[in-house]
Amino acid sequence: MSACTTPVTDPAVMPDTPPASWLGSDSASPVTLSARAADHIAKYIAKRGKGIGIRLGVRTSGCSGMAYKLEFADAPNAEDIEFLSHGVKVLVDPKSLPYLAGTELDYAREGLNEGFKFNNPNVKDACGCGESFTT
Amino acid sequence: MALLQIAEPGASAAPHEHRLAVGIDLGTTNSLVATVRSGMSVVLNDVQGRPLLPSVVAYAADGSVEVGYGAEARQSVDPKNTIVSVKRFMGRGRHDIAHIETLPYDFVDTNGMVKLKTIAGIKSPVEISAEILKTMRNRAEASLGGELTGAVITVPAYFDDAQRQATKDAARLAGINVLRLLNEPTAAAIAYGLDNSAEGIYAVFDLGGGTFDISILRLSKGVFEVMATGGDSALGGDDFDHRVFCWIIEQAKTAPLSLQDARLLQTRAREAKEQLSQHGQVPITVKLGSGEYVDLTLTTEMFKDISRTLVQKTIAPTKKALRDAGLTVADVRGVVMVGGSTRMPQIQHAVAELFKQEPLNNLDPEKVVALGAATQANLLAGNRAAGDDWLLLDVIPLSLGLETMGGLVEKVIPRNSTIPIARAQEFTTFKDGQTAMSIQVVQGERELVSDCRSLARFELRGIPPMVAGAARIRVTFQVDADGLLSVTAREQTTGHEARIEVKPSYGLSDDEIAGMLRDSFSHAGDDAFRRALREAQVEAQRLIEATQSALQDDADLLSTLERAHIDEAMTRLQHAMGGEDRRLIDQAMHTLSAATNEFAARRMNQSVQRALAGRNVNQLSL
Numbered sequence: 177m178s179a180c181t182t183p184v185t186d187p188a189v190m191p192d193t194p195p196a197s198w199l200g201s202d203s204a205s206p207v208t209l210s211a212r213a214a215d216h217i218a219k220y221i222a223k224r225g226k227g228i229g230i231r232l233g234v235r236t237s238g239c240s241g242m243a244y245k246l247e248f249a250d251a252p253n254a255e256d257i258e259f260l261s262h263g264v265k266v267l268v269d270p271k272s273l274p275y276l277a278g279t280e281l282d283y284a285r286e287g288l289n290e291g292f293k294f295n296n297p298n299v300k301d302a303c304g305c306g307e308s309f310t311t
Numbered sequence: 312m313a314l315l316q317i318a319e320p321g322a323s324a325a326p327h328e329h330r331l332a333v334g335i336d337l338g339t340t341n342s343l344v345a346t347v348r349s350g351m352s353v354v355l356n357d358v359q360g361r362p363l364l365p366s367v368v369a370y371a372a373d374g375s376v377e378v379g380y381g382a383e384a385r386q387s388v389d390p391k392n393t394i395v396s397v398k399r400f401m402g403r404g405r406h407d408i409a410h411i412e413t414l415p416y417d418f419v420d421t422n423g424m425v426k427l428k429t430i431a432g433i434k435s436p437v438e439i440s441a442e443i444l445k446t447m448r449n450r451a452e453a454s455l456g457g458e459l460t461g462a463v464i465t466v467p468a469y470f471d472d473a474q475r476q477a478t479k480d481a482a483r484l485a486g487i488n489v490l491r492l493l494n495e496p497t498a499a500a501i502a503y504g505l506d507n508s509a510e511g512i513y514a515v516f517d518l519g520g521g522t523f524d525i526s527i528l529r530l531s532k533g534v535f536e537v538m539a540t541g542g543d544s545a546l547g548g549d550d551f552d553h554r555v556f557c558w559i560i561e562q563a564k565t566a567p568l569s570l571q572d573a574r575l576l577q578t579r580a581r582e583a584k585e586q587l588s589q590h591g592q593v594p595i596t597v598k599l600g601s602g603e604y605v606d607l608t609l610t611t612e613m614f615k616d617i618s619r620t621l622v623q624k625t626i627a628p629t630k631k632a633l634r635d636a637g638l639t640v641a642d643v644r645g646v647v648m649v650g651g652s653t654r655m656p657q658i659q660h661a662v663a664e665l666f667k668q669e670p671l672n673n674l675d676p677e678k679v680v681a682l683g684a685a686t687q688a689n690l691l692a693g694n695r696a697a698g699d700d701w702l703l704l705d706v707i708p709l710s711l712g713l714e715t716m717g718g719l720v721e722k723v724i725p726r727n728s729t730i731p732i733a734r735a736q737e738f739t740t741f742k743d744g745q746t747a748m749s750i751q752v753v754q755g756e757r758e759l760v761s762d763c764r765s766l767a768r769f770e771l772r773g774i775p776p777m778v779a780g781a782a783r784i785r786v787t788f789q790v791d792a793d794g795l796l797s798v799t800a801r802e803q804t805t806g807h808e809a810r811i812e813v814k815p816s817y818g819l820s821d822d823e824i825a826g827m828l829r830d831s832f833s834h835a836g837d838d839a840f841r842r843a844l845r846e847a848q849v850e851a852q853r854l855i856e857a858t859q860s861a862l863q864d865d866a867d868l869l870s871t872l873e874r875a876h877i878d879e880a881m882t883r884l885q886h887a888m889g890g891e892d893r894r895l896i897d898q899a900m901h902t903l904s905a906a907t908n909e910f911a912a913r914r915m916n917q918s919v920q921r922a923l924a925g926r927n928v929n930q931l932s933l
Binding site for chain 2: 230231
């Protein structure tokens with residue numbers, strides 16, 4: 177999985193493959209942050225000067241089907257599902273939740289590079305770089 | 312696993328896909344392309360490391376096209392087919408073009424925009440500009456290693472509709488998605504405002520190759536507001552070249568010039584002008600094709616004398632723009648110099664004298680516009696860095712209005728209004744008892760709706776029946792700082808209201824997109840559930856079919872009790888399949904599998920026995 181050239185599609189269009197672990201909306205596990213991730217997010221939001229929390233999501237794209245969305249959240253959407261983890265508000269849109277249920281967002285360092293990492297139990301297969309995945 | 316960074320809301324980049332956006336300064340004399348790399352605006356050089364691309368397009372008999380330095384070199388050899396300063400012809404008729412009699416081109420008379428007859432056929436200025444833009448696009452894609460998402464292309468603030476439209480058409484022809492046309496001085500202000508974070512009132516004095524623009528901007532807390540613009544779309548460095556050219560002919564008393572000689576002297580005139588920015592005097596020595604020699608010396612003082620009226624032509628609009636903004640020179644904190652022609656000492660002096668201060672020069676005046684455009688393109692493409700949340704207040708390029716009876720346009724917000732803005736106007740019914748009104752929102756400067764661009768249409772209902780002309784319907788146009796237009800129509804007696812939001816530059820309004828997203832949200836749970844259910848059903852069907860086929864072949868391997876067991880499990884699965892409970896289906900599938908386990912084992916044994924029957928061990932290749 178080295179050539180990753182699949183174009184981005186409309187975020188409203190989701191892939192046909194359903195998440196393996198997902199059995200119904202009642203069984204969705206929460207989305208959490210590691211303590212380290214929460215620390216960093218809180219720091220970034222403070223530095224940015226605004227934002228109510230963090231928004232996690234998925235969208236179709238990339239070589240392996242889906243890609244993560246990781247953004248500051250300035251306002252909740254009516255449809256959002258909210259989680260609170262280590263004092264940081266995590267917003268997930270209902271469309272993405274089935275693919276993220278049970279995910280823990282961690283903060284990691286690899287050499288000079290550092291950033292956020294999704295530990296997602298729904299992932300079956302990811303592309304080499306891990307930027308996109310299938311469930 | 313790649314490590315991710317947090318993006319601004321809505322700005323997550325796709326895997327392996329940075330949104331590549333550039334700013335293009337499509338200049339009269341030179342063009343540039345810039346982009347934002349690691350948060351910093353940089354001009355993209357060509358393979359030889361040159362930032363500028365001469366805006367020159369040369370056509371050859373075989374239809375091949377050369378752009379840039381190569382084309383420039385052919386000017387004196389083939390002036391007729393080497394188009395320079397094509398920007399002057401963009402959206403222009405023959406009578407709009409200064410010094411048309413001295414230009415070496417074969418103009419074709421057409422309605423509207425002029426066209427040029429070249430050896431490769433008749434070319435419109437749009438086609439010629441598209442060649443320049445194509446070259447810029449290729450350079451950008453080669454430098455950035457991918458296809459461009461879009462570009463911000465700068466135009467003089469002075470450009471009218473036809474000129475702006477022609478620029479957009481040229482970009483489309485070059486395969487460039489125009490994120491926005493940006494006024495050149497605004498782009499320069501972005502470059503300066505961001506790099507220097509200076510607040511206050513600034514004048515942007517832009518003397519390029521073929522256009523002069525003066526803009527009065529207010530910069531505060533990182534917000535740019537255009538307070539007034541003015542200028543002359545037919546005044547620039549080329550005119551100074553022309554003065555020097557005329558001076559050479561006068562002084563040298565040359566015989567009537569051939570096309571080649573005229574081109575040669577024009578090139579020499581420009582070089583002399585450029586050298587005078589650094590030297591007190593320059594020698595002009597040329598051997599003409601006719602055998603005549605030109606041997607002259609031009610000094611800064613002489614140049615100043617012969618270009619005095621041109622310099623004056625920049626000062627008058629500058630004063631007027633200040634008056635329009637309700638300001639005096641004392642209010643101006645700084646003067647931003649843009650365009651290579653501002654390097655001319657007499658321009659520097661005139662500007663310093665008028666504003667009673669030295670103009671700002673700390674960015675390359677030839678690059679500032681492209682750099683600012685790149686910053687804006689980066690934002691518009693969605694590559695917004697944290698903290699880059701400043702707004703750009705700009706002017707509305709085209710008037711916004713609505714359709715009235717007879718297909719006429721009633722302008723509500725005139726072009727060049729600064730945004731944000733709100734304007735209201737009252738309308739009435741045209742028929743007795745009319746209870747609804749259709750409101751068509753249009754953009755453009757023309758009088759007929761059919762000549763303008765239709766942006767949206769909506770209806771106001773619930774108008775109480777009255778005689779024609781009695782109803783009072785107040786229509787409010789509002790454009791916010793993002794350029795989002797919302798139109799509200801309100802019937803004054805009943806308070807009935809209808810509204811619509813449109814984004815003039817884009818196909819879909821945010822509302823439509825949001826609506827589509829909301830639809831998909833509200834069905835998200837259902838959709839995922841249905842998908843999972845359908846998958847289970849397909850799986851169950853496959854299991855049933857496999858079992859049935861096995862029973863057909865090997866029913867004799869089962870006892871009556873076992874058979875009854877399997878049949879019952881199958882019936883249960885078939886029943887579960889008809890329902891909507893995925894877990895029930897999973898359970899039934901599990902039961903059926905368990906019930907057939909022993910059966911499957913026996914079938915396996917049987918087939919092995921069949922395969923082995925009548926053979927001895929030596930015959931088998933195990």
